[in-house]
Amino acid sequence: MRVAVLGMGNVGSTLGRRWADAGHEITFGVREPAKKKAEKAAVTTIPGAVAGAEAVLLAVPWAAAPEVLKAAGDLAGKVLLDCTNPVTPELTHLTIGFATSAGEEVARMAPGARVVKVFNTNGVGNMADPDYGPLRATMLYAGDHDDANRVAARLAEEIGMEPVWLGPLKEARLLEPLAMTWILLARHRGLGRDFALNTVRRP
Numbered sequence: 001m002r003v004a005v006l007g008m009g010n011v012g013s014t015l016g017r018r019w020a021d022a023g024h025e026i027t028f029g030v031r032e033p034a035k036k037k038a039e040k041a042a043v044t045t046i047p048g049a050v051a052g053a054e055a056v057l058l059a060v061p062w063a064a065a066p067e068v069l070k071a072a073g074d075l076a077g078k079v080l081l082d083c084t085n086p087v088t089p090e091l092t093h094l095t096i097g098f099a100t101s102a103g104e105e106v107a108r109m110a111p112g113a114r115v116v117k118v119f120n121t122n123g124v125g126n127m128a129d130p131d132y133g134p135l136r137a138t139m140l141y142a143g144d145h146d147d148a149n150r151v152a153a154r155l156a157e158e159i160g161m162e163p164v165w166l167g168p169l170k171e172a173r174l175l176e177p178l179a180m181t182w183i184l185l186a187r188h189r190g191l192g193r194d195f196a197l198n199t200v201r202r203p
């Protein structure tokens with residue numbers, strides 16, 4: 001699949017690398033392409049990356065989402081994977097919630113895109129290596145469109161995560177606080193980054 005990854009920070013570069021290893025055609029879209037390089041992937045402008053992509057990952061800070069989506073242009077018909085978390089600079093609280101979510105706001109800013117909230121409830125270390133012995137890190141996702149949900153699930157599965165659908169996109173209102181919970185435990189309550197949420201089931 002042709003995937004545009006907008007943002008080449010921790011999450012963008014990790015998922016882009018892992019998806020390229022899984023055989024996908026990855027193009028990073030960044031604001032200064034001349035300054036970036038990637039193995040097994042192209043690097044270009046944000047609109048250039050989006051142009052030929054079937055799926056687009058938005059992997060920039062929440063505050064940059066409006067500017068990056070505007071630069072991306074028309075995303076109608078594309079699968080848009082949103083991993084942003086609207087966190088305060090100290091990473092202690094969310095800045096929006098209850099009545100909306102970053103996921104829903106992304107959908108509002110990208111009319112016609114089939115948005116899935118995904119890859120936001122695990123630290124990037126779990127995206128690089130989701131293997132916990134007999135268990136896999138669970139990747140919860142929420143979206144309104146079955147075909148886009150299937151793409152999100154496949155992209156999670158292919159990097160070794162256990163995809164679990166939570167429901168329609170409005171459930172991003174639950175996934176973003178869940179991400180905040182993971183961040184609090186990891187960064188402020190001493191668990192560190194080597195833990196993941198998993199759905200334990202009876203045999």
Ligand SMILES: NC(=O)c1ccc[n+]([C@@H]2O[C@H](COP(=O)([O-])OP(=O)(O)OC[C@H]3O[C@@H](n4cnc5c(N)ncnc54)[C@H](OP(=O)(O)O)[C@@H]3O)[C@@H](O)[C@H]2O)c1
Pocket residue numbers: 007008009010011012030031032058059060061062064067068083084085086087119120121122123124125
């Ligand atoms: N880190 C995690 O473990 C984690 C886990 C789940 C979800 N998330 C979410 O994923 C998103 C990305 O996180 P990250 O840790 O990858 O962040 P990061 O390492 O700080 O990278 C952010 C990327 O966004 C780009 N960017 C920032 N402002 C921009 C702008 N105005 N226009 C264009 N590009 C811009 C940066 O580009 P330059 O290189 O040009 O500065 C950089 O490539 C965030 O919303 C975060 O909440 C993070």
